[in-house]
Amino acid sequence: MARVRTGVRAIGAVLAAVLGASLVGCSSTGGKRAEDARKAASAQGKAAVNTPRWKIAMITHSGDGDTFWDIVQSGAKQAAVKDNIDFLYSHSDQGQQQAQFVQAAIDQKVDGIVVTLAKPDAMKDVVAKAAKAGIPVITVNSGSEKSKDFGALTHIGQDETIAGEAVGEELNKRGRKKALCVLHEQGNVGHEQRCAGTKKAFKGDLQNLYVTGTNMPDVQSSIEAKLQADKSIDSVVTLGAPFADTAVKAKDSAGSSAEVDTFDLNAKVAAELKDGTLGFAVDQQPYLQGYEAVDLLWLYKYNGDVLGGGLPVLTGPQIITKDAAAELEEYTKRGTR
């Protein structure tokens, strides 16, 4: 036992040393302190209306720890605060699970449901059930073509094919000849549509490359390998913001001069757009998707309003280049763009 106690004491001593060092070894740049100074500017509101406290559930097809859905959520929460709404969120990347969450929301007798239709077939029955139970449903992000058939009020999101086409046209404008479309999730319908849309509008040659999105070193070395294998590639398009910076690193180590462009936005992408490391980004404004969905459900409950006239309400594509990047950088840092 004596030896065990010495061991515990040793660990304690090491811990104390590290904690001590952390107090001494402060960084004078960056970190939480810099962020706190920035945060003072960001606003947190109170309810602006006195409607009853309605309950709205949002159920998405997001996997764990996805930055994109984080921004959607923060938009939805902001609208919920303003509209005096009790906001519930759940997610699963398995279609069946997601359907069960929707069922749970129906069982809870919520006042509105926001749902994504990335796996439309799995969601069909349960969305119809919600409509039958008299719960208004708004679909967001993916599934614009199915939304109306399933009985949803409206769809808010980006048409992936149109977004892809916008990228293709932008690439044409920049005189690109051979592009690479980096898909970080094999089998994701939206990803395929983006690349297909780009291919359709792009006058040059577009190739797809599949990488494992949960393994950054693999993403980097795969793009690197592709650029080494084909020196004539002059632009790389990534489908998610976190992968843009990795593509830049891959491009540098492969000694390629290709331009890196991306779908979606984050703080890093905004900064790199600003300094010219990235060519352009196509934003579908996830914050708006969450915000509008909750706000429209409130408007529907309060005022019977519907937007879009049966057609999807598009939140993108918005092409962001160097000019707008500086302004957006601040918003991305606080997690709303």
Place this chain on the structure above:
Amino acid sequence: MTATAPAPASTKDERLIHRSVLRKLLGRPELGSVVGAIAVFIFFSIVADSFLRASSLSTVLYAASTIGIMAVPVALLMIGGEFDLSAGVLVTTSALVSSMFSYQMTANVWVGVGVSLLTTLALGAFNGFMLTRTKLPSFIITLGTFLMLTGLNLGFTKLISGTVSTKSIADMEGFVSAKKVFASQLTVGPVDLKVTILWWFGLVALATWILLRTRFGNWIFAVGGEADAARAVGVPVYKTKIGLYMGVGFAAWISGQHLLFSFDVVQSGEGVGNELIYIIAAVIGGCLITGGYGSAIGSAVGAFIFGMTSKGIVYAEWNPDWFKFFLGAMLLLATLLNAWVRKRAEATA
């Protein structure tokens, strides 16, 4: 290590048999995988024009090193008769802890790096401790840890940073020097080699020395071969296993710091699924799933095969729709070849 490797039946005392260099080589656990690696190498040299360029090989080596760093302790653990399913997310935990600690405390990033080392070692020790105390199979224990860590990674990151990825610490003190240690590039002649390759080779050398030249190495083979017999002759079985899990923690720390310092920000959902790749690399490299047999060099060859296959497919510019199929088929072939060569070797040794 030959002490516990399955020896062929012989009428004479096996210690007196004279063995030629070739025979000795044939008895090595990694032999099959070396042959497999050569076969994969020749294959891609033929089908992919750009595969043989120096810059391409450095890319392949980088891909192999990020797997290989973790495959070394995972192989040792497997020789010791245990599994670790939490190894993949542990890497992400390592990166998250050091990033968030530095950021939240506004501390020099080296402080975070130190805290991260303590955390991963503690988590490794936790796995080992739970395993030896509860006597439950390592599959269950580490599956539990895997799930808990996945949840903690996400929960803590969200709780602390408010988003699911960490904030960038690239502008903080100590970042530049830490990046040099964990994520720099070395220019050797015309090519840039990532520093992870050095870490990888270093770990393989260290593990090989431990396995073949130290008492602890003998203990590892002993507890993996027959734990009860090992305990009977005085091998500290529990300590050995806890040590092996802490070894996984140590490598996860290196790997995680590489992740952090090469990509600045870490997404909390990463790493899931990688644990299987490490195990695959160890198995391709000649480790027996049942324990007691294998080598650290083998795990490196296994990682190299994996790196060559996954990048070779890109160099060969095959239709990407079939990527996963090619990957699976190549791995299966490499492993079969490996098993076949080993059988031949054992039959003639």
